[in-house]
Amino acid sequence: MSSNTSSSDFQGWVAHDPSAADGNMQWGSYTPKSFTETDIEMQISHSGVCGSDIHTLRSGWGPSNYPLVVGHEIIGKVSRVGKDVKDLKVGDRVGVGAQSDCCESCKPCKMQQESNCSSNTGTYNSKYANGDKSYGGYAKAWRGPAAFAIPIPEGLPSEFAAPLMCGGVTVYNPLVTYGAGPGMRVGVVGVGGLGHFGLLFAKALNCDKVVAISRSSSKKADALELGADEFIATGEDAEWMNKNAGSLDLIISTVSGSFPLDQYLNLLDVNGTFVQLGAPEDKLPSFSPFALILRNLKIAGSLIGTRQQIRDMLELAKKTNLQAWVQVRPMEEANQVLIDFEKGLPRYRYVLTN
Template sequence: MPSTDKFTGWVGLDAESVKGNLVKTTFSPKEFTDDDIDIKISHCGMCASDLHTLRSGWGVTNYPVVVGHEIIGTVTRKGKNVKYEIGDRVGVGAQCYSCLKPDCYDCTHDNEPTCPDRVFTYDACYPSGDVAYGGYAEEGRYPASFAFKIPEELPSEIAAPMMCGGITVYSPLRRNGCGPGKVVGIVGIGGLGHFGLLFAKALGAEEVYAISRSKAKEADVLAMGANGIIATNEAGWAAKNSRKFDLIVSTANSPDMPLNDYTKILKPGGRFVQVGLPEEPIPQFYFGPLVQSNISIGGSLLGARCEIEEMLALAASQGIKSWVTVYPMSEVNTVLGLMEDNKARYRFVLEN
């Protein structure tokens, strides 16, 4: 049962809320347990997932909904089983619960995002039936097992987008061999893609390239440390880069991606990993290159808890900075419109 406590947030009531119709009102968080913390939210990054959910793009959303899963804040209440202290600065990402049972294969093999009992931070329900609410709010209540101490070196507005956007690309880079001697491509230069470039370089890849429709963002790409940009609107781009990449991570959300051409620019044995989630199916795909060049195509969902801790430590030690624009939380409806118009360079962060 939900608690009788009342938190304040910006609530989506229907699919029209994506047009900037969030309503500031109260909601009842999950029942507080000995394993939970309450957070006074200072910052929340804005993710494309928020838009997909608000408009029911990935299926019918369970309204009312409070989106936002790049949450930074300070602990104001702790259960007796919680290691954090009041006042600690923590972050919560796109997943807020998994079973963590010793007989769960996923949870015991650093694959908490694929646990059958996983709970996403919004538009989801806990095993108790309580609704999970996100970070477009003044307060939040979450299991402490999915809250992460934020290193002192990372400002809150910088850390916030890493809790989803950052880990979504860090995990597949880490798990698919990004490092010295590797040539890595990042498809799509947006909120996720810019983290792909930053983290691929931080992990020591020999060469890192952005792959985008045009070279409009070339100056930004080079400033992020990439070796260059490949424009797919230029004739012969795939032939010019044949067998170039060991690994490609795609953040594209468009169903018309040139997937067949992406396979042609992978080295034999190369890997293509999709992390973006288009609302529509991709066009017909030909399996020839996969078989002939021993290429693998896969997907990746978020990242393990240990990878989130590792990512935050790496960002702190190497001074990695998210490219963000900060707005007051009170202007969330205006910023939703900016997101829809692809105005982010490269992540919007809301601040209470």
């Protein structure tokens, strides 16, 4: 067991106000949650950059609790283990995603659906049951409940594993929940950080047809390389909706901006499902209920994924040699990475490394 890490040893990129989203995070010390015997500490090697980080930094989803440290796609090696932790040891490589604690007693938790826990503790900008704040992975170290630290399979590179912990499982969850696999025709709206995972996993799950949907064909070559069989550029063909009507069984929407929901629904066949993953800061557009009624369609939402889904996803990624398209950047460049992210430059995930 390693020597204890004192609270003053925790250093990371601290956000003090919404301007942090513009590349104004400050490197400094912070006080993590108090260590308990069910916790671990890890020395962070990799931390993925997620769109949620930007929304939270700028208080886009409501006022954030500053100061805060974002980052919830964290990979590292365990450096300290509480006495009550039975399944992890110092030196193990683990990952932590967007959730770091749950109540264990509400209905979702009892259903092993803890990602929908009524008292979900987010890995950052949240509070644990004892009132301590949670801090994320743009840092040197992380401290939190061992129950949410997932072992990373041997042979799965950390730079690929990091963005899987949130971005990957966010698309993996609805794909497997709604039956993606042989016989299924799947569309992925948006070829970005989440969307590129949607294409990779739909292909890895052996879906009959995988269709990438984007406004322009600028990313068509990438989409086909990622596993798409077809590409729809909605801004370049006025007849795209009619040409592709009823051609899909499942649509995964990863976009966070405005989009024509009623037109996407027209792409679904009878009993089809539209799942929204992207979390816009504005409301979704209105649509006609007849689009749902006439073809028995469903509109659903999905939030991250459970710990078991993360484990299953990591095994699938290892088995199929699934490789996220990542650009690894030094942790000290985090502020510039945020600026580059907002410019839409990542292809398709940034990963910070210590």
